[in-house]
Amino acid sequence: MPALPQTLDFPQTSTDTDESLDIPWLVTLFDDPVNLMSYVTMVIMRIFGYEKTKAEAMMKEVHTKGKCIVWTGERERAELYVQQLHSHQLKATMSRAG
Secondary structure (H helix, E strand, O other): OOOOOOOOOOOOOOOOOOHHHOOOEEEEEEOOOOOOHHHHHHHHHHHHOOOHHHHHHHHHHHHHHOEEEEEEEOHHHHHHHHHHHHHOOOOEEEEEOO
16 A cells, blocks of 8 residues: 655645735716716716715816816726716726826
């Protein structure tokens, strides 16, 4: 009968985490020549819960500069916000900060 090994070799498991998920993500809203400014303001208020003055300032930045970062945070929430903006017919993207 063959001798049994004295130690058992277990496969090594990696404990590395994907740090790219921790990097803040930016949600950028782009200028829209179709929708009214009041509509864009209302959508920003509804989706992000911002007060009217903040939403109006963001809308004005979108209108004058062509885009505005409307939110920064975790990836999953950024994906949700972009989807919600798209459902309101607004052009938005998400990207990594930095």
